Amino acid sequence: MSDKTVNRRAFMTAAGLAGAAVATGARAQTPDPLITEVQPWNKQLGDGVQANPYGSPSKFEKHVVRRDVEWLTVSRESSVNFTPLHELDGIITPSGLCFERHHGGVAEIEPGKHRLMIHGLVDKPLVYTMDDLKRFPGRINRAYFLECAANSGMEWKGAQLNGCQFTHGMVHNVWYAGLPLKALLDQAGVKTNGKWLLAEGADSAGMTRSIPIDKAMKDCMVAWNMNGEALRPEQGYPLRLVVPGWEGNMWVKWLRRLEIGDQPWHHREETSKYTDLLADGRSRRFTWIMDAKSVVTNPSPQAPLRAKGPNVLTGLAWSGRGAIKRVDVSLDGGRNWTTARIEGPVLPLSLTRFYLDFDWDGRELLVQSRAMDDTGYVQPTKSELRAVRGVNSIYHNNGIQTWLVRGDGETENVEIS
């Protein structure tokens, strides 16, 4: 009996299915031509392995891309796009879908010509080639989230952007391989008065940020590998700094220089930018840590509910202070909360996936999620945040997000009082 015969027997059996529809999603039409008739892909030979030595997604997934917002992507000097969180699952962000934020476009660096220099308040200034780094003892690999400080930044003044890709899509979660920064700093020998580190990129923006030496020594990495392969160009190829739990702007891409000093440098990206303007005109500075946050990715404006009955709500939670301990979900705008099911690995300083299986009867929902981390910190409401910080900042908005699901399933970004 050939495989084809088996197939046909299956189709015949399927044609006999009747009344198999059940509440939890399975159904059978009688007869369902998609079961009873042989489909083209079952009759025609497909491409062999030589068609695509480096693979790409299905042509039916062309809508799953990073997207920009026209008025935010004004030039190559300053551009940003967003991770399509509502199309993803699990905790790893595919490298091709990790959001981008550039201050001088994507540097195209020949790795053989890239150097990393350590100098300043050190015993021995050092220069490393990429080969040097790959031969250095103590390589590690770790998963960390990276969130732009401005993620959800447009939402300070109220619901603005209609889709979690745009409200929360400046975050990604990647597995890095590289070296603990401490290993290199120890080789250079940081002097006792070396209290700060300046990291500089080799792109045309020459991005620089000041980082306290304690953080640099604790868990920062220099990484050349993401999600198994070389860093992508837009993520800093061939070398980036990893600053776990801290705002993305500090994770200097195309990393070429580390200077040790006794005080911060007060450069552009830590004075006029990446500081939090308060209601009284003062600014919070050096607000590096990304506080606990979460978002429901499905349903959301780009992923409305399609049917009544069983549905799966899912989303992501993260904290720059540690591991996610619990995520609660509300379907009525915060009146009642249900603890979501955390699924997959719970790693510190990494995205964490949660699910809530629920039945939808067609009534309007106000969907929210609230993350708690292992320090006891609870994600605040937007109102609580605004009471303390005003609405002038574009940074560090970790307030609870609300989606309104209408009776027809369409979903939008709303504020609730």
Place this chain on the structure above:
Amino acid sequence: MSDKTVNRRAFMTAAGLAGAAVATGARAQTPDPLITEVQPWNKQLGDGVQANPYGSPSKFEKHVVRRDVEWLTVSRESSVNFTPLHELDGIITPSGLCFERHHGGVAEIEPGKHRLMIHGLVDKPLVYTMDDLKRFPGRINRAYFLECAANSGMEWKGAQLNGCQFTHGMVHNVWYAGLPLKALLDQAGVKTNGKWLLAEGADSAGMTRSIPIDKAMKDCMVAWNMNGEALRPEQGYPLRLVVPGWEGNMWVKWLRRLEIGDQPWHHREETSKYTDLLADGRSRRFTWIMDAKSVVTNPSPQAPLRAKGPNVLTGLAWSGRGAIKRVDVSLDGGRNWTTARIEGPVLPLSLTRFYLDFDWDGRELLVQSRAMDDTGYVQPTKSELRAVRGVNSIYHNNGIQTWLVRGDGETENVEIS
């Protein structure tokens, strides 16, 4: 002080570096023009975010691709390529680099027209759309290795293929999201005499395999998501079976049908193929579990040693019976063993990364790795395997691999007696 000024100051400082070369890989030339001169990427604006909505690797990484072997890739009816293990790090295989093995080419399936049917010895035959599955309660996400039963199969008769991509590259490690198969089978209601499951693909090969119901109920998944995004076409888009720890051929791609029966089906892929021909002419059958195995990916024939002094040896270990407990490495063909440093997550039925930092004085090496899993199983030598199984099989070769590193660093696949 503008960023540009800071950059120039950095270059001036760098020009003063002298004598910074150290044993562990750092070095400075005096002056190093790559430090003292501004490089093109530091002067020119790069592409903005709109250039690449779905990203791709650097143009300097074009050599990092799946590769086939001409005489193994004879037609679209039967083709295979291999994961470039020597170019990867960490434990996750990028989706675009996961090896492929097709029996009828890559099916190009329109997800809205895909159906999964469950029938046979069940109370209620059921048909699911992709939307049904995505609304089904109990979604999970898990990382598992998939290894083709024929991985290293050419090596039974002796060292054949020169590169770990070709000897061991029919393995990948992916994070899946989907449903426990048990959830669907429970909905259909498996009858008490239902002891076996037939899984069938919707490709033109109509691939089928028989799976014991206990395994199906224990940890199998139906998955639609890999490494965060939709399954790639060549990995079964829109739906594949995940059979953790068992040979890859059973992980039916383009999964469309699950039939419950009271005995195995004895189809082509479990009789004339995927059975292990022994020396006496008999065949082992239903040898589903992939035993513990490991390989040193660097150094290896495609990744020779480039310099004396500090070097990083790295590789992968896995077991279809559980988690990796320990990996030992030998540099002298198995006379002396050193326990390698396992780094990153140790998950059951998942690839596990190990490293060994070592100094190379230029002498010839015979590099080996030996995996031990948490059942106490120790990866055997090829000689031990051949003594029991002969050399006629092309399947289930998990013997210890040997690389000869010559004095000039060039590395080749060898047998040792």
